[in-house]
Amino acid sequence: MKTILFLAIGVSLSIPDLVHAQAANPASFNGATTTKYHNQEVYQLNSDEEAKIKATLKNIQNCLDDPRLKGNLEVELVVQGAGIAGFQKDKSYEELIKNLQNQGVILAMCENTMRERKVSKDDLSSFVSYVPNGNGELVIRQQQGWAFMHP
Missing domain, CATH: 3.40.1260.10 (DsrEFH-like)
Incomplete structure (x- = not known):
């Protein structure tokens, strides 16, 4: 259970870094992708x-x-x-x-x-x-x- 908790905390802490990295490098963003078939x-x-x-x-x-x-x-x-x-x-x-x-x-x-x-x-x-x-x-x-x- 502790392992899952630590993984969840680690992932949640890395999300702001990912968003910041994308904001710092707007060329890496190519727009949203559709998840719908229609x-x-x-x-x-x-x-x-x-x-x-x-x-x-x-x-x-x-x-x-x-x-x-x-x-x-x-x-x-x-x-x-x-x-x-x-x-x-x-x-x-x-x-x-x-x-x-x-x-x-x-x-x-x-x-x-x-x-x-x-x-x-x-x-x-x-x-x-x-x-x-x-x-x-x-x-x-x-x-x-x-x-x-x-x-």
Whole structure:
């Protein structure tokens, strides 16, 4: 029993040294590694600001391109409120959004937002999907264990 106690104390004392060594040599840190076979991430877009829309789409693309997540990442983009601008046909985001969908990203438009803003499906890109409520979708995805991103 004493041996186990001494080993435990020795290990716990060496952990700060390991952390300190890593901090002293940041080149030895290459980022976290995934321990999950299947990662899931849901993004929320609720702004019509061009910079925020482009940043959200770029963040999604960056995540898809991360070599640590290649082949084991599922992504959903939930659009609600002012974010509807990102899915409207008359905006300049259609090509970027279609490219994300072609890579497997689920594009989910909040139907509550559409009713409130009197926007029809004809006003939006033809390839988007619909959910009854954007907030509800986010709640459900988080309960299912999806990581939540709101750039």
